[in-house]
Amino acid sequence: MRTVGLIVEYNPFHNGHLYHLQQSRKITQAGAVVAVMSGHFLQRGEPALLDKWARTRMALAGGCDLVIELPVAYATQAAEWFAYGAVALLEATGVVDSFCFGTENGELDPLLRAADIVAEEPPAFKALLKQQLQTGISYPSAYSSAISSYLAELGHASDAAFPFALPNHTLGLHYLLARSRLQAKMEPFTIAREKAAYNQETVTDSQIASATAIRKLLLEQKSLEETRPYMPQSSLDVLQEEWSAGRCPISWEPFTNALLHAIVTRSPQELSALHEITEGLEYRIRNALPSLPSRSFDDLLGALKTKRYTRTKLQRSLLAILLGHRKEDFSSDKLASGVEYIRVLGFSEKGKLLLRRMRKSAKLPVLLSAARPTKPYRYLELDTQASSVYMLGVPGQTSASSMFRDFTEKPMFAEEL
Structure with a gap:
């Protein structure tokens, strides 16, 4: 079957x-x-x-x-x-x-070709990704842009023009990257x-x-x-x-009091030990609390959001605080195995x-x-x-x-x- x-x-x-x-x-x-x-x-x-x-x-x-x-x-x-x-x-x-x-758009081949090329993340691709991240854009946007630039440098003009940044294309590409890295035998379709x-x-x-x-x-x-x-x-x-x-x-609202409790009972150093808390975000979160108009999740999220910190990134960060997810459990080596x-x-x-x-x-x-x-x-x-x-x-x-x-x-x- x-x-x-x-x-x-x-x-x-x-x-x-x-x-x-x-x-x-x-x-x-x-x-x-x-x-x-x-x-x-x-x-x-x-x-x-x-x-x-x-x-x-x-x-x-x-x-x-x-x-x-x-x-x-x-x-x-x-x-x-x-x-x-x-x-x-x-x-x-x-x-x-x-x-x-x-x-x-229902196209699989451009995603397959891109996955084959960047599965091992060649040094030139990593350098392009680093350059994109230094502009301050979000990681998903930086990754998509780096792929397009890398494919263009290799002379794959048509694939470089593929809209990798669209949400389902981003996920689809990563499914195919995972398939390649795992050497999975399953045939992909879209x-x-x-x-x-x-x-x-x-x-x-x-x-x-x-x-x-x-x-x-x-x-x-x-x-x-x-x-x-x-x-x-x-x-x-x-x-x-x-x-x-x-x-x-x-929704998030029933968890807001528990989240605020988890924030105020941890020092910035303790917050920084949690997954997704990077680049001084622990201080931004703690400093935002006194000026919040209410104890609602949306108010907290609004106070934290910037060009660099998307809503999704912040929600993942706050969820890590709520659940107490520590960095040590989410290292690349741990996740890979x-x-x-x-x-x-x-x-x-x-x-x-x-x-x-x-x-x-x-x-x-x-x-x-x-x-x-x-x-x-x-x-x-x-x-x-x-x-x-x-x-x-x-x-x-x-x-x-x-x-x-x-x-x-x-x-x-x-x-x-």
């Missing part, structure tokens, strides 16, 4: 995701779908709208056959390590033949995004809207009905259930067959529970800690036991939902 891998957040699962899943099956001729999904905190440094178990239900109902969790150590990273962790997990299953990701751009906050189509636009409707208008045209009924059913129970929608297990969140009947195959094919231990790992895993420990913190920000989760749900929740079986 051919199997395609998808790298997702499903925050929440909407019609665009359904289209991506169906088209991925079609173009790869796959009979099953494996999704690597971020847990409770996401790539842009923000909490998920719904917890990972609700989003797993959406994924299974939408057609995924096996959902595995991308550890928080990778899920909250910039493109390079986010992609590396996700591709490493798909490859480690031993059952995934291909993977498919979305791009703005499809063009349809009708809604990545991060597009406005709705411009009758059926397709970005996850960003859907979250905005839910968080600002407090209306489920407004999202109905843009989500499958199965996702709406899960959303309605979680909404009625007071477990969503979740740190994918140590495959954590299963849910599966279908086909997924059950994949799990049976994985008993022989998987390159890593397959965990069906966080309660009984085969050995201590540092990144699993960070995952369970992140889940506990997340539950503290969920209004509808008032019992202390909810903080330890990672240890009691079994993988979901689609046929029993």
